[in-house]
Amino acid sequence: MNAPRIQVVQGAFHVASGxxxxxxxxxxxxxxxxxxxxxxxRVAGMNHFLLASGGAEAGDSARYGVNAMELLINGLQKRGAERARLRAEVYGGATMVPGLCNVGAANARFAVEFLRNETIYLRHASTGGHRARRVTLRSSTGLAREEFIDRVVLTGPPPPVEAGHVDLF
Structure with a gap:
């Protein structure tokens, strides 16, 4: 029996139970x-955040660590989870472009410190390195699987550009 797959994209989170x-x-x-x-x-959830913090412009966006964590925890609690029973795993935080500031390390450090400060048990962490990874979380068991990706290829049309928005490379 194949379980449905739910893609958790950047700046999003998802909670599953039942x-x-x-x-x-x-x-x-x-x-x-x-x-x-x-x-x-038997409630599981996953988030995907881009930056540890975002200053005043962060608002309540799940793109930033503290918001992503609070939204995920609150979503789990709405489905019957208790904060004291939560078990955590942390993934990502790679250095994808050597020589640039290490955003990945800051993201990973934030996640681990947040869990420690909130006394949420950190069961496993796999962070850092120089490769992308695919993470799959099975909602019924809370077991996660990590696969390293040697080469990331983006396909499809480029994302739409908001009016007045310019990306500098």
């Missing part, structure tokens, strides 16, 4: 994903 099973999947470079699971309530 009798059915699904796979939460994301692909990470310097971004970080935190997977949380409550083994009693």
């Amino acid at each position: 009798p059915g099973d699904c796979l939460l999947v994301t692909v990470l470079g310097s971004c970080v994903s935190v997977c949380l699971f409550d083994p009693v309530a």
